[in-house]
Amino acid sequence: MAGNASCLRIAVADDRLFLIVSKGPPYKITGVLVEIMAIIANYMGVCYEWVVPKDGLYGYMLPNGTWTGMLGLVNRSEADMAGIISITSRYKQAVDVSEPLYMDEYGVMHKRPVLQSDILGFYKPFTSLMWVTLLLCVLATTAVTAAILHWESVFSRPGGNRGDKQRNNFLSSCAKSIHWNFSHLLSQAVWWAPTGNPGRVVGGIWLVSALILTTVYRSNLKAMLIMPRIVLPFDNLKELSESNIVMYVTKGNYFHDYVMQAPSDSVVGSLRKQVDAHENIPRAIAEIVGGQVAGAGPMANIAVVMHEFFSKTGSCPLYVMSETFMKSTSRSIAIRKGAEFKPKVDRAIRGLKEFGILDHLLQKALVNATECLKPVTFNLGSESLRTLDLGDFYGVFAIYAGGVFLGCATFIIEVCTSLAKKKQGE
Incomplete structure (x- = not known):
């Protein structure tokens, strides 16, 4: 986008909730952060413009110490601010962070199991x-x-x-x-x-x-x-590590770093062998819905996936494990190192939090996620109960057939034994 020296440059990358970036220029930017930034900019009395990185990604640190994506733009002072990130020690080495907008936690979602015939x-x-x-x-x-x-x-x-x-x-x-x-x-x-x-x-x-x-x-x-009781593939990190299900995680994010640095004998460290880290979110969601992988991420981002599916189809093809983790994750705006406007941004964010505006904007964006975030068995009413089919009776039929076969075999043996005794008597 064309630059303007008097306006704040805000780097963005699509995360489907706080920032939704259209494909290809001219870019259309929507999402929760768009409304938040409009309020902050109005409070500061400045204009702002969106800057989309060439790779369109959040960004992570390369082995040589440089950063990619929108975080790289802020780190190199090519942008003044960047979309919402989780506060980590690694991120704080590259950029400053604002007053936290939200406190979040991490979860893992996977394809929701359905009621099926059970021969046993x-x-x-x-x-x-x-x-x-x-x-x-x-x-x-x-x-x-x-x-x-x-x-x-x-x-x-x-x-x-x-x-x-x-x-x-x-x-x-x-x-x-x-x-x-x-x-x-x-x-x-x-x-x-x-x-x-x-x-x-x-x-x-x-x-x-x-x-x-x-x-x-x-x-x-x-x-x-x-x-009926639905058996979940996993409902906590330990069960996930034992299941050997591949787990997608955004490359370079808070949880990815945590998994890669955790001791190999810990529950989190044991997930390292199952991690599939990349930044192709559409591909990851397609694989998660298809049941090929599980997806780990902040609950707010998981909720927006649920919201989108329920809004479009009226169904919940995914479930979230009941045990969340990393429960005190702060979500903040990345700010250029040494930026003189940071105190004003922090003051504006504190005001928005105190008046409940931030929570209101987030809940408004996730209004249809509530139903899908309920426990899997919560809404198994008459509408979702599966009618019995032939497969449900295969087990009983097998027992019956086995009994008939055993009875026939016993009868044949008795007849043969009786005939043999008659021949011996003659």
């Missing part, structure tokens, strides 16, 4: 440990019941339990025990009941236990259908 849905009302415990209880109860029935059979016929008869009585006791215990666990009627007191005691205990287990299972399964 019937298995999930209980944990794996609970299922193993239940199996052991069934086996133990079956064994005890079979032993009691066999003991009662032996002592009720003391003179006729030898050889094949004793073996047949034992097999009959096992069959009755298995049928008794598994039928009650599946809430099926049983034609037979124990006659002796020991069998009745064990059977009564098992009946009550089976009633409790089946009631709890049905209640949990019903609750999972009414209010």
